[in-house]
Amino acid sequence: MLIVFLRAVILYALIIFAVRLMGKRQIGELQPAELVVTILMSNIATLPIEDISIPMIMGIVPIFTFVCLDVFMSQLSMRSRRLRNLFSGEARIIISDGKIDQQAMHELRYTVDDLLESLRGSSVFELSEVQLAVVETTGKISVMKKQPQDNPTRQDLNIKSQAADPSVTVISDGEISDKALSFIGRDRKWLSSVTAAAGLSTKEVFIMTADSSGKYEIIRKEPFN
Amino acid sequence: MNRIALCIAIMLVIAAASLGTLFLLEHSTDKVCTLVEQVIDAEKSGSPEQVEQAVTELEDYWQLHLKRLYCLVQSSVLNDISCAVARLRPLYEQGADDFIAECCGIRRLVSQIMDTQAPSLYSVL
Structure with a gap:
């Protein structure tokens, strides 16, 4: 049991380091490739802890290989739009000018329920209020309301304001x-x-x-x- | 950029460690196979002293390298070899017929370690 405990402590430290190496991202913001790496990492880390006949190096090597490959891939993605699209996909417009693109929804395997749920998550309860809706590469939906339904800005109300950083x-x-x-x-x-x-x-x-x-x-x- | 440099360094360390591991495994398995051959040759020569010496040499070498191998190879395989090595002396003392068979078994198990660890098309796939 002590071996399991010691291995768990070592792997915990190594995984924290590996996650920090991957960069700051919340689970909900993970790109598809990053999500795969995160799931694989958690799975691989448990193997040498559960089964002490497996050397710990068999867990450490794949974890760091995945993390390094992910870092290389994200670096390459930053340099090439084509690679970025290949690894992470593209944002897709599913509502444009208030009209739902059913073909895009079908291709994204996005159901009507998914769409309505995401709109509600963006505080939109009427489809008719939507000017533009985009499915981001993370799967989240970004919504722009039609002008008459949108909140007025200070500029709209002619209120003078100064740009200042928050405290x-x-x-x-x-x-x-x-x-x-x-x-x-x-x-x-x-x-x-x-x-x-x-x-x-x-x-x-x-x-x-x-x-x-x-x-x-x-x-x-x-x-x- | 620091992150990239660190990742390149980690990948280089992994590559170097992998090659080092392969070298170590190859050296250890080759040596064990040679020692097993010596045991078989000694048994065939019919000299109990030579067999005794060869088995002792094999046991000592295996004990010495076992801990290091535990860090690299699944322990179930190594445990099988350890048991087989430990059986050699009593088998010889009893004059058992399957002494040579046990030696061949050890040789096979040891070469299997290298077969599974060396990168080849079949081991990768």
Whole structure:
């Protein structure tokens, strides 16, 4: 049993490394090839854990081979549109100008229920509201509503607005993020002065957010019983 | 780009390790086959001392290399060979007729390791 435990610990660390090597992606955003690699990895990793007669190297080698091939493939895909289409497929328009492309739906094996479910997921409950719908390579559907049904923008309403980055978290549970400070063009000196003005040290701050205009919000740490 | 460089490095390490493994397996299996041949020759020469020495040499070599082989080959195959090697001495001491057959069995099992690990059309497919 100890062997199984040790193997599980080693493989856990290796898989975390392998997944990080593949890059940041959520399960729902995986391209078909990446999904295949992820499923294969999880399957292969269990083999040397379940069966201790299998050397662990038999699990490690295929996992890293798959990950490396996936990285090479995504690199090649970035350079060639044809390869990208070959590996990941293409986004397909299934509703254009409010008209459903039944041929495209048939080719994608997309049922009416799938379509309606995806539209509901995009907060569209009437087919007549859709101007354009695109099935992305991940299988998700992107919807553009017809102009009369769409929300008005500030521009539509002639409201003046300024483009500004949102505020970032500069202190999280007493820990200063220098990266966030540099993003808003500030430094630790400014931070100390702001927290001192609030009568707190940085260690006493639970959350502090700030933006590039110097606007900030501080939430103090609460004592626990 | 760092990711690509790291992946190339990993692939090179895997390729090098695979070749190293093959070399190690070939060396080990060849040596075991040679030692088994020595046991058969000694038995045929009719000298118990020579048989004793050849079997001891085979057992020692196998024990020495077994742990390393466990990292590379499925242990069930290696366990079969270990059992067969352990049976040789008692078989000879009892004057069993199937001593040579057991030796041939070991030789076959050992060469099977190399047959299954060496990359060929049939082993890959």
